Amino acid sequence: MATRGDLRLLTINAGSSSLKAAVFRFEPPDTLEFTLSVDRIGRPEEALRVTGPDGALVRHEAQRSADYAAALRAVLAWVRREHPETRIGAVGHRVVHGGIAYRGPQLTTPELLDGLRALVPIDPDHMPQTIADIEAVGRAYPGLPQVVCFDTAFHAGMPRLARLYALPREMTDAGAIRYGFHGLSCESVMAELRGRDPASAGGRVIIAHLGSGASITAVHRGVSVETTMGFSPTGGLVMSTRSGDLDPSVVLYLLRGRTTTQKELNTLLNQRAGMLGVSGTTGDMRELLDREAGDPHAAEAVALFCYQARKFVGALAAAMAGVDALVFTGGIGEHAAPVRERICHGLEFLGVRIDRRRNERHAPVVSPDKSPVTVRVIPANEELMIARHTRRVVAGGGMPHVSV
16 A cells, blocks of 8 residues: 555646646655646747756757647646656645635535636636646546645735725625735745745735736735735736736726627737737747837836836835835746846835846845845745645545556
């Protein structure tokens, strides 16, 4: 019989344009074996990358997936082919939206799947794929425990005023509130920050999760107190292809004269807007930075992103009456030094400073020594958070295993 030391945890994390999966040992906890990622799904430059526990590249394979489902199949096929001895004891999934009902990790049941289906109208871009992933794993490996970890759970303790929209109370009671997202990323950042700088972690922290999807969160004494995203991941800061915040009358105007269906409007706001819409060419920050010198529309898209991020950092600092640490994470936050510098420029009144040399080499701390606000770069580790939650939920019960 397999022991916990023989079993593995598989985590599945679907992003806006990417898929990440990771394999962890059950024992000892938090032991990563390898990570798989597929970036730019559906584009010519799509590739499967496999990295070891130290982050070193193990394999890089060009591939072209028709869609996200095909990318997931390619990831699982690689594990089967290259690691046929791997025995999975449980699978953990990142789930974007938990609605009102789900405020913590849950073991997947038929009733829970029904609850997730009820959330599809709130988040039609993420929830159907998540449900499809869970069902696909269930068909392939019957009886295998699956745990769902909600991105909204980290923000469930936000003050009531931070969650309210100015709508009739019956709508608020029905769930038309601000939920917040990127919670697993924020949770991983805070766990890392507590290890590096407990004093800052216990104070006023602003986390800028900047990637294809982007949000900024204020954390006071370890608790989320405000965040830029609200009812859905479309709101807040302008993103790669999402509009961010809009005057509601803009939506009514679009419905009246520019689009004809809710589906078309959803496509416009989530897939054709954002930096893609402003630039007219791409929503990829790497490409925009490469083009901005000769393309005024690309330059304007980058400038809008940085301006809005700076504005939101100021607003979140006001919500906490100051800030002790500003942390950049996510693909853009971790790798785009010019973006970090431009966001911080103009925040000197808050005590934010940037050391250009540290910033250019992506140092863990990119602010000068003894700066009033410590500015850090901390890689997001959502997979570790999913693994920890999954292990805790399934602990104490017998765990069947299968070879992937």
